[in-house]
Amino acid sequence: MPRSRQPNRRRFLQTVSAAGAAAVLPASSDRIFAADSPNERPVFASIGLRNQGWVITQSALEATDVVALADVDANILGATAEKMVNEKNTKRPDTYKDYRSILERDDIDAVLIATPDHWHAKIAIEAMYAGKDVYCEKPLTLTIAEGKLIEKVVKETGRVFQVGTMKRSQDNFLKAMAMIRGGRIGDLKRVTCGLKDFQPSPSIPVADVPKGLDWDFWLGPAPKVDYRALPEVREGYGGGVPFHSNCHYSFRNWFAYSGGKMTDWGAHFVDIGFWGIGEKQTAPIEVTPQDFKMGCEYKDGYPVPQDRYNVATTFEVKVDLADGVEMIITSEGDGGVLFEGTKGRFFVNRGKLAGKPAEDLASNPLPDGAIEEVYGGPHTPNHVVNLINSMRSREQPISDVWSHNQMLEICHLSNIAMRLNRSLKWDPSKREIIGDDQASSFMSRENRKGFEIEM
Template identity: 35%
Template sequence: MNSPEKKSPSAGLSRRTIVKQGLAGIIAYAVAPTFVPSSLFGRTAPSNRLNIGFIGNGLQFAGHFSAVLGRDDCRVVALCDVMLAKATKRRDEAEKTYGAEQSDGVYRGVKAYQYSEELLARDDIDAVWICTPDHWHAPIANAAMKSGKDVYCEKPMTLTQREGRVLVDTARRCGRVFQTGSQQRSEYSFRKAAEMVRNGWIGDLTRIRTNLGEFPPALALPEQPIPAGFDYDRWLGPTPWRPYHEKRVEGNYGGGWRCFYEYGARKNGDWGAHHFDIIQWALGMDHSGPVEFIPKGWQGAQYQTHVYANGLHVERVDSGLKAMIEFTGSKGTIWVGRNEVLETDPPELAARPLRGEETHLYVSENHQSNFLDCVRSRQRPIADVEIGHRTATICHLNAIAERIGRPIHWDPVKEEIIGDEIASRWLDRPRRAPYGTL
């Protein structure tokens, strides 16, 4: 049933064919027109566009930058990277794009900064995109919200569990809009899969499996000269000092800094932030979470597993799954992944519309647009800060269990590890001064 070679019961049925051509699909796919009153929460025309700053101008930034650059409802006004040359290069690209507007007296140019506090000190910026490595997400997001900016923060939202609760508190206490960059929530297939699970279309869930893949081990790296113009100490920020090496700071989906626990949670953070997030959504656990985390190998455990209070197991199966996530229930199975992968057994489930009385989940067709709409309307976005925090918590607790080599029992209400004060220490990390506090 789970062999990647075996054709699914719905093989040959493209979801695009059966859903997009369907009436329910057409309605679901219809781009919801914005009803957001830009005249209230932006400024007067023509600059009622939102002013956007980007902090972290590396790998993950590029897609967001292009998308925002292509929008008429906002303007990139500031870029920031500890490697200043990256920011200036992107500034030049932005200025070239906006070049036609330079003579109208409105356009005020794009500024490049090396340090986030310089960008955050500006009072004309409405929102910031945080695209740094994970260890800088929380400090910058926290400062950004306190300085009056709404935040789109790349996933996973935090480096530690405790950082997440701080960000939730700050967002609420500052009245800010916070979107976590777990954009799978804004993809139709994932929403549909979550709705099928929520509405019991595959019966009682018996197992969930997901594929996160694996990173190579973190390397013990010798010291290299720090490139000119790169503030490496700032890049390290709150993490323990380590010698510079290009592989340590490299933005690379298959390696680079993502391999080091100092800067993230490896695959649990990198892909878990997406797939655990969809599983949380499907289970209706956005404000809660699992109760037990079992590392791979513990008493012969074949897979890393986390367990919800009802006994449901989520297994991390890093190869052999036919899609990114597999939900198995007493009446059927759902396979869902990116690029519109959505297969079901029985196959007709994928195209079946929801009834009015069934649970309909938050609809967002575009993660960036959803954020920008919420910046204007002050509603909570689809991957609100609490949601991002709860998902990141699962990433972190799985990583902690793996590192300490024993299961963790978790109280998702109190957000405490039960009966293991040593494991509890891992919920946060000391921060290197002068970056020593959030």
């Protein structure tokens, strides 16, 4: 990666120093939008456009001007630009294969990042040093160390950073939080997070890289490997790509790029569970895998075959928390969260809020302002708009990096525990695994040469 194009900490600090002590933030934060005019439409760009990338780009178009797009797949890059013109009646955005071309622009206030997980930390950190606020899809990180680094850069640069755990902006989950805060189930004792399972893959052979895809750039920080795919095409959400591959959509099933259902859906439902418990009041102290199955054979924490999915396909993990509340993370049952307290229990997911405490809302509704109190202000179901409001106030949004990382550390620890098939003890104050050097080695990873995060 050419150093001259790399936004970094040195350049950021030089910018701040040159501007004087009063200019704490880089140049784009001084734009009229953020500083003075609540009616000014901010200028956004999207990096990573497939599936959720298009979803959040559409959400942003409600209140922003999206002027640039970046993706390493020329097919999805061109198709997304056309959709913006034809379906959303907007001016055709500028398009780039290399996201750094977006970061170099002074007219962009914020970036939306929806790349595969292994790219999140690098792009987000470089964007902050380039003076951009950030919306980054969940799960935010591939490792615990990346989360700590992102927190450091958010604090150093003063950027506003929204994580894409958009269930924090959805009605059912806000009602659930208000019910817990209002004592509707008494003292919380147990939280069960259902994430759903998935099927292991057959052997996936080496295949030709699809035309238009820059495979080396897609891999980026991850190790250099061959592209793999079977010919069957996926239907529905994520359609138009191979059902089994180590790339589009299926990247979630390989530890080199993601963390399986544990981090993909855990970033939603473990987040809601931990939010209900109260992330400021508690922390994990031990993670114990009780029953699980990996997608392939493992040795010393690493997959033996390289030709198939390698994350956990089914699992049940027990998480002991410092205040005595127990959390269970399971692939069984419906996707959602079951909260159990001393006075009752209820289940919540995007389409359901069920149980007697929920039924009682008909005769005993939540008090006025309860949702706003949970949300920290006026509620918007558009998670991107919550970022925009936070950009105006320069306060962190509903899904801030600190609460997200505290929750996601549980998911990362659960994956490490399953890879090694043993319980892990956690020091929440130091954010370290206790007495297990081998497990601790999985808390970070080395980026491939040429794709390092320059600090």
